[in-house]
Amino acid sequence: MKLIPQEIKVGPYVYPVIQRKHFAAGDAKFGKQSLWDEEILIDADLKETGQWHTLLHECVHAMQDCFHCFAEASDDEKVDQIAIALFLFLQDNHFLDE
Ligand SMILES: [Zn+2]
Numbered sequence: 418m419k420l421i422p423q424e425i426k427v428g429p430y431v432y433p434v435i436q437r438k439h440f441a442a443g444d445a446k447f448g449k450q451s452l453w454d455e456e457i458l459i460d461a462d463l464k465e466t467g468q469w470h471t472l473l474h475e476c477v478h479a480m481q482d483c484f485h486c487f488a489e490a491s492d493d494e495k496v497d498q499i500a501i502a503l504f505l506f507l508q509d510n511h512f513l514d515e
Pocket of ligand 1: 478496
């Protein structure tokens with residue numbers, strides 16, 4: 418599987434992707450994105466698939482912030498459904514292959 422990219426561009430914003438060990442630390446939140454800080458944090462303790470899933474989930478939130486699309490910001494379940502659909506699309510079409 419491809420390595421997690423070091424930065425992601427969503428619209429005009431370039432988000433550094435920071436893999437931080439113990440980010441979740443018992444919490445269920447494995448990632449976070451902030452338009453204000455322009456950064457995406459993901460828990461480095463997750464396995465590759467979990468990190469990709471989390472990254473895509475945070476990217477969907479970043480797209481919501483930028484384009485006001487996909488789902489209400491509070492609808493995290495919908496955001497996750499989109500993230501999983503994206504992940505499977507990328508994986509099934511070999512975009513994530515090394
Ligand atoms: Zn979320």
